[in-house]
Amino acid sequence: MGLPDILFYVFAAFTLLFGLLVVANPFSRNPVTSAMFLVLTIISMACLFVLLNAFFLAAVQIIVYAGAVMVLFVFVIMLMDLKEEERRRIKTFGVVAGIVSVGIILTVFLKSLVGCGDSSCNAPVGAGAAPVIEGDAHALGMLLFTKYDLPFEVISVLLLVAMIGVITLSKKDLK
Amino acid sequence: MQVGLQHYLVVSALLFAIGLLGVIIRRNLLVMYLSLELMLNAANLALVAFSRFNNSLDGQVLVFFIITVAAAEVAVGLALIVALYRKRQSAHVEDLTSMKL
Numbered sequence: 001m002g003l004p005d006i007l008f009y010v011f012a013a014f015t016l017l018f019g020l021l022v023v024a025n026p027f028s029r030n031p032v033t034s035a036m037f038l039v040l041t042i043i044s045m046a047c048l049f050v051l052l053n054a055f056f057l058a059a060v061q062i063i064v065y066a067g068a069v070m071v072l073f074v075f076v077i078m079l080m081d082l083k084e085e086e087r088r089r090i091k092t093f094g095v096v097a098g099i100v101s102v103g104i105i106l107t108v109f110l111k112s113l114v115g116c117g118d119s120s121c122n123a124p125v126g127a128g129a130a131p132v133i134e135g136d137a138h139a140l141g142m143l144l145f146t147k148y149d150l151p152f153e154v155i156s157v158l159l160l161v162a163m164i165g166v167i168t169l170s171k172k173d174l175k
Numbered sequence: 176m177q178v179g180l181q182h183y184l185v186v187s188a189l190l191f192a193i194g195l196l197g198v199i200i201r202r203n204l205l206v207m208y209l210s211l212e213l214m215l216n217a218a219n220l221a222l223v224a225f226s227r228f229n230n231s232l233d234g235q236v237l238v239f240f241i242i243t244v245a246a247a248e249v250a251v252g253l254a255l256i257v258a259l260y261r262k263r264q265s266a267h268v269e270d271l272t273s274m275k276l
Contacts, residue, residue: 005178012186019190019213023197023206031205038209045216052183052227054235061219064242069212069249076253077205080266098199102192109188113181135226135235148236155243162247169254 008051014044031077035070042066054135183224191217204256204266208249215245 018041022034042065049058133139144152194217197210219238226234260266 008178008182012182015186016189016193019193022213023193023201023210029203031203031209034206034209038212041213042216045220048183048186048220049223052223054223054227054238057223057235057238060239060242064246065212065216069246072249072253073205073209076257079257080205080260081264094202095200098196101199102196105195106188106192109191110185113184113188133227133230133232135223135232139232140235140239143232143236144239147233148240151240155240159243159247162251166250166254169251169258 004051008048011044011047011051015041015048018044032074035073035077038073039066039070042070053132056135056137056140180224180228184221187217187221187224190214190220202268204259204268207268208252208256212245212249215241 018037021037022041025033025037027033042061046058046061046066049055049061191214194210194213197213198207201207201210219241222234222238222241226232226238256266259271263270265271
């Protein structure tokens with residue numbers, strides 16, 4: 001077992017542990033704590049991206065998610081009164097229903113993974129002959145501006161639509 | 176044992192399950208929204224793993240688009256939550272029952 005394998009287990013454990021702490025933290029039900037643990041989840045996931053040779057995406061993940069999106073989240077959480085939320089009791093029916101349904105969907109997921117043979121699809125395609133691809137900024141940019149040109153333009157329109165929508169929604173007298 | 180595609184997919188499935196659990200059991204709108212982000216990230220991890228083990232960059236471009244859409248979605252969703260909070264003074268789903276029959 002080489003160093004990348006050990007690092008995979010370490011960061012996978014971190015990702016799952018912090019993810020669980022976002023959802024069910026036994027010490028605090030404060031949304032700010034959840035948001036901070038989501039930042040840690042995203043950072044450990046960026047480490048997994050690095051292990052998968054997706055360097056540019058790891059950087060984007062940290063800058064956009066852990067940076068911009070989470071700042072927006074924390075900003076909105078700070079706007080609200082949170083004292084009331086911690087008093088509420090979690091209903092047992094909801095917890096039981098949640099665990100049962102998540103167990104069912106997880107069983108479906110894991111059953112579908114068992115069918116995948118060990119040798120056939122675990123090794124990277126062309127790991128021996130062709131050089132293993134690296135998702136650096138140059139390779140990703142080339143693909144983004146040639147093959148995925150139209151989706152790239154469409155997504156910029158989407159961002160404009162989202163911006164106008166947010167400005168409209170946050171007007172004082174919402175009609 | 177060599178870490179392969181299956182390992183990454185199991186992590187992704189578990190992360191998705193954790194996010195789904197959060198959406199179902201937590202009653203605070205903001206925490207439900209954070210759990211939603213967790214589910215989106217689980218999908219991202221699966222796509223990057225597929226991209227790596229297929230030796231093709233298309234999956235990573237898709238993740239790029241997902242991150243953009245998620246950012247737009249977060250902005251609109253949080254604006255909705257703030258507008259709701261201004262009207263009802265609560266970000267708790269049990270207080271939002273005006274559409275209940």
